[in-house]
Amino acid sequence: MADARVQVPAQIKRGAPFEVKIAIRHAMETGYRVDDVGKPIKRNVIREFVCKYNGAEALRVDMSSGFAANPLLQFWLTAGDSGELVFEWLDDSGARGTERAAINVTA
């Protein structure tokens, strides 16, 4: 179920800032809605999101039902070495999601 799309520049100069965009496919069910027969739908939102750059934590976000469905995040990092960004998130149901993006740094 968990699925995401990531956008990073194809090539980045060392030391330069670059923008990371990630859209995660997740219903972010608030727990305040009811289904067709009036039964409350259990809350299931992403609680925690971490982006790691070559193993080091780059950004951590405490999320809540205050995020729109299919949460979108755009943020800026500084280019260090070539390598990869790893995105990890955890929702209320205990499901973990992961996505990766290659970072190509030029001199």
Next chain:
Amino acid sequence: MNTREPVSPQRRLSAAGARRRALLAGAGALAATQGLPALAQSQFNANELPPIPALNEYLAGRRVQFNRMQLEIPRVADNGNSVPVKLGVLGAAPGSVQSIHLFSEVNPVPRMAVFHFSPLAARYDIESRVRLAGTQRIVALATLTDGTLCVKVAEVVVSIAACLDGN
């Protein structure tokens, strides 16, 4: 001319004028919503924190300054289920911002988001989309590494609130 048998005034009203009346009602509603932002604007004080218990708990009596924090959010959001928001801290040197909190005045979960930055952050600009459960004030709060708290308050008029079912 009219060959059908005469109908009562009420019947004619409901049959022929239904669409026209619906349009008129719609126009009235539109005028009402257009009047709202101006009305809200007059009462809105950007240098005053809304009474949010979660925010007060985080502040724990600490002073805030109403500058440098940037919060871009539409004044009027058609759909509270997805409202674009842009955050930033003016003149923030690399490594000078610890986190940005986002608090909501009326959402059932007042602490909407916390962004924790690392030394790898190049800028403290964040873009995302949030849910808003109705017209309210939003507080963005940047915690700098030197302990300074920068705040920006914005008001959003929400036409269709998120999480309508439960409340």
